[in-house]
Amino acid sequence: MNVGLEKEAKLELIGVSEGSAKEAKLELIGVSKSYRRDRKRHPVLDRLSLRVGEGEFVTLIGPSGSGKSTLFRLIGGVELPDEGSIRIDGKETNGKRGLIGYMPQQASLFPWLSVAANVSSALTTAGIEAGEAKRLAAEWLRRIDLGDVAGEYPHVLSGGMQQRVSFLRALLMPRAVMCLDEPFAALDALTRAEMQAWLLRLWEEERRSVLFVTHSIEEALTLSDRIYVLSRAPARILKEIRVPLPRPRRGDVWKEPAFVALKEEIMGLLGEGTSP
Amino acid sequence: MASKIRRALLPAGTLIAFVLLWQAVCSAFEVGPYVLPAPWTIASYMADNAARLWDQLSFTLLLALKGIGLGVAIGIAAALLFHLIPGVRAALSPIIIITQNIPTIALGPLLIVWFGFGLAPKLILLALVCFFPVAWSMLAGLGQAAPHLREYMAMIGASRWEVLRRLELPASLPSFFTGLKLTATYGVTAAIVAEWLGSSEGIGHYIVLKSKGYDTTGVFAAIVCIVALALAFYGAAVLLERLVIRWRPGTSNAAAGKRRDAA
Numbered sequence: 001m002n003v004g005l006e007k008e009a010k011l012e013l014i015g016v017s018e019g020s021a022k023e024a025k026l027e028l029i030g031v032s033k034s035y036r037r038d039r040k041r042h043p044v045l046d047r048l049s050l051r052v053g054e055g056e057f058v059t060l061i062g063p064s065g066s067g068k069s070t071l072f073r074l075i076g077g078v079e080l081p082d083e084g085s086i087r088i089d090g091k092e093t094n095g096k097r098g099l100i101g102y103m104p105q106q107a108s109l110f111p112w113l114s115v116a117a118n119v120s121s122a123l124t125t126a127g128i129e130a131g132e133a134k135r136l137a138a139e140w141l142r143r144i145d146l147g148d149v150a151g152e153y154p155h156v157l158s159g160g161m162q163q164r165v166s167f168l169r170a171l172l173m174p175r176a177v178m179c180l181d182e183p184f185a186a187l188d189a190l191t192r193a194e195m196q197a198w199l200l201r202l203w204e205e206e207r208r209s210v211l212f213v214t215h216s217i218e219e220a221l222t223l224s225d226r227i228y229v230l231s232r233a234p235a236r237i238l239k240e241i242r243v244p245l246p247r248p249r250r251g252d253v254w255k256e257p258a259f260v261a262l263k264e265e266i267m268g269l270l271g272e273g274t275s276p
Numbered sequence: 277m278a279s280k281i282r283r284a285l286l287p288a289g290t291l292i293a294f295v296l297l298w299q300a301v302c303s304a305f306e307v308g309p310y311v312l313p314a315p316w317t318i319a320s321y322m323a324d325n326a327a328r329l330w331d332q333l334s335f336t337l338l339l340a341l342k343g344i345g346l347g348v349a350i351g352i353a354a355a356l357l358f359h360l361i362p363g364v365r366a367a368l369s370p371i372i373i374i375t376q377n378i379p380t381i382a383l384g385p386l387l388i389v390w391f392g393f394g395l396a397p398k399l400i401l402l403a404l405v406c407f408f409p410v411a412w413s414m415l416a417g418l419g420q421a422a423p424h425l426r427e428y429m430a431m432i433g434a435s436r437w438e439v440l441r442r443l444e445l446p447a448s449l450p451s452f453f454t455g456l457k458l459t460a461t462y463g464v465t466a467a468i469v470a471e472w473l474g475s476s477e478g479i480g481h482y483i484v485l486k487s488k489g490y491d492t493t494g495v496f497a498a499i500v501c502i503v504a505l506a507l508a509f510y511g512a513a514v515l516l517e518r519l520v521i522r523w524r525p526g527t528s529n530a531a532a533g534k535r536r537d538a539a
Contacts, residue, residue: 076431098433108428112446112523121442125434153523173432 024087025209026052026075026100026177031084033070034234043234044070047084050228050237052177055207059220062230063270068213071235072181075211076100089176098126101170101178101208105185107162109154116141116150119169126173140168144202160191167199177209185215196222197251204248217266221259222249229269238269313493318500321493333501335478336467340509343399343470344463347406348456354407355414359444365415376408380466384473398470405466409458417451418444453517460509468502479505 123133302314358365387397471480486494
């Protein structure tokens, strides 16, 4: 019983504003993590709290080395937080694996599996029966215009196409939240813009709960409903920003005055966060 | 295809030139066949004794196949055991390294003392020689699976079994085949040694007979058979590798290809 009270108190403390905690797909409450190196404690995350609501696209933006990958490892259950709690679908999941869909920075496709098998094998890991996984993979690859390369090995595909397959794999996993870790960072600028537009379109059709990490302010503003701006390590949340741009959005949303104003604000915050 | 033939032309040419030179030296200096038989002499000897040689060769072939099969099976099992239970590797590797350092010439007679003249000591000898390259190279391969793929599997919550089956086993295949190619050649040599030590059949036994009778041409004929057998084994391993590994190993990142961009 105490736990419930404590949680409420914490929620008040950090000022969770949007909606009730009930409908949160992913919620982090006061999560801290530090590593020991050379007998010294290096704090990486400092009492971080955030939430991703049902069908919400939430982005974390921060300077490099602000512990975003660590945060994802905690959410994925690969590592345990020092303190705080991670909740998926309202249940505490600290250290529990297999509850998120994940798209890493590198496409991470298995070179010995065909494109279709790459998608379907991830789905069987998520508990989908093999025949159904195959059917889903084939159907969706056709839907994203990759039907004619479904039987090929991934090395035939361009970087952008590999990332589409990687995204599809995360999207089709029947899991509460999708975590995308700087998925376009390795792409050239042109492919990147193209991929953002593609992702935007697909996401607006599907409306999954997404936690997205990026270094790019434009990318964050183009895609997100809300943005958390992180400080340099140990990462704290500097500000939570609601992006007021209407949906469906288009690739040229950066022309809007609201976009420009928010971009300026975030640049200011990141500048503050990095100066000593 | 044409470039492949051209690439094969040079080594084939050297080989033919070597055989011709050998023939010329034997004819010119009238070298006795008990010292160094000419290639033609060996060839006609082999034609005359084809049936006998074939019998001996097929015996050796069967022994080598059994031994290599057993060795490879043990090698795979050992690699998996060492990979999955790290303590086992640390505990057993000194003993295994020691077994690899005892000369087969010394080990063979001991095995015959312990297990008699049957198939058992020969198979043990072969398995001891054959399992090591497979086990060690496959073990290295299992541990070298790309870290980003390992991280991806951890993040989506794949089980230990899934990581092994989907990531580590396929990733270890190139190393496994490196080991298999070594084993294929060592296996034939080990089979010859095993037969030489105690057998009444096989090419190894044939060599013993012929060298004791100072039949140098016979010895050379046997050597040709052994080399052919070893090459055939090696070729089979290469062929198997090509059939199994059809993806391009080592690349799966975004930098891998810009050839086929979304149109």
